Amino acid sequence: MLTEGVSLIDSRSDRVVMEPNPTYWNPARRPTVRIVYDNVIGKAEGIKSVAAGDGRVDVVFDLTPDEAKGFPASDKGRIQTKKAKTILTGVFNENRPESPWRDPEVRKALNLAIDRRAILDQGAHGYGTVIPAFIQPGRYGADPGMTPLPHDPQAAKAVLEKAGLGGRDLVFVSSPAWKGVVEAIGRNLAEIGLSARFVSDRGDLPDDFDVKLEWYFDWTPQYPVACVHREFFGKDATLRQGPEDPAFDALYDKLLHATGEDVEGVTREVERYVQDRSKALFLYSPFTLFAVSDRVAFTAYDTCMSELAETRIKG
Template sequence: MLTEGVSLIDSRSDRVVMEPNETYWNPDRKPTVRIVYDNVIGKAEGIKSVAAGDGRVDVVFDLTPDEAHAFPASEHGKIQTKKAKTILTGVFNENRPDSPWRNPEARRALNLAIDREFVLHQGAHGYGTVIPAFIQPGRYGADPEMKPFPHDPEAAKRALEAAGIGGRELVFVASPAWKGVVAAIGQCLAKIGLGCRFVSAKEEPPEEFDVKLEWYFDWTPQYPVACVHREFFGKDATLRQGPEDPDFDALYDKLLHTPHEPQQEEVVRAVERYLQDQAKALFLYAPYTLFAVSDRVAFTPYDTCMSELAETRIKG
């Protein structure tokens, strides 16, 4: 609890308790259960508790695909999935003046080299959906005509050799949670004569790394400008991953000055098409949010990219 004049918390409670608010204004969303968030029980221990049904833990948030896949068959709990407003994609390192990834044909070729269904099922145990760009199908700004890059290893090999990338080892930076995904990408690259090396995002990445796997959020219609991910491509970006791109900047400027529907969504779709046409990223898939859930509760995660602590509903 913060008190007046306090701006920094230097300790934390071992638990956070949320009691039902009997006077909540909306009867349809009135809380009905007491929720305890335990800050002491570790994630691995919590997963074991759900599987064992010992009553200490009912829900564990944000499992990795490996953790979900390893969850034992249990009559006391299960893995629950939710299509989250996120995507997993690779950002090309274009920052070096001699970077081969400044060439859109090289970026497109690497996209053609990846068998996304294989990467999803081999590297993430099927917990996700292959999508064509940054915005998931059916959401604001998604173009229903867009399709994922096809898997064409022969065309990829020819283009990468023409770009002078054939036969080299590519360095992928990613969270340890996605090491299996990088390994599956490596199997795809091996078929066209490329090596693949994983570097943990917890380490200092080498200057010459090729691709960094990142989470991105597919935001809501109330904030559609974020759909274009200007932080990586726009002229006011703090994290711009490549050289100046006047064509993208012009599209982004048009979006800022198109306040009405349906014109605004059409501009968002134009941005999405541009990002795919220029292969500005290594497009992969939209991961699921994964939970270990005890059979003692009926758990309903919100369709959101915000804090589960604030927006989760558990029906007791």
């Protein structure tokens, strides 16, 4: 039983009912509506309910781009978007000693091979923001002078062929949700004589995969440093994705010991370094997508939480 926060839980079953908490500490954000989480109605059925306006479902969280694109034409509900603190990026498989992706010029070439705007439009129906590195434009630590790497297929082709990757079938691993993104990347690679093969990460990963698409938070206000940097490359990280990188470790150590106004400047140094070295296949930041009934005024948050504290019934 919760005694603080947004509400009180009074039921644990197929339906979780949350009543407004009149003692919530912040009067400006004190909930006013009774919230019912229905654990029986399926996602597809919930989306149809919002579109039909039948009153059973008012908000469906975490739609995929395909689900949002397929939302029925309706005057009873709509798709609502929010720029979330997440990124979709490609992790190069550098674990094998002979991996070509240990070469930053080869990693950069694959970045040059893809048209990020086309990838976003074709693979995610435009629901997202193209990113130049790990932090979204406009977020804390993002360098306003930094732009995404250009689409330069001819330069990419020359480097990749020199590295012996000409004509290669590149294996991309991702969840099924990003299959459309891989297919869009494949269309770009076909322009330079390569191809992309999708492998679901639900099975055993092949040892020779090239890139794995991963979804990460880019930063957190509680620790205003790009968390993904530590996860990818930090000296003490458990998720280091490539060989040791003393230059990055020195930068990250500088970041850890920065204080005050220096923190953002050093964070920008890190961002420029990861782009200069093409530490990942930089793609885009996905929007969080909701199906929302016109019966409610829904406030979407840019965290991963399904926060409903400020949702109101209209009228």
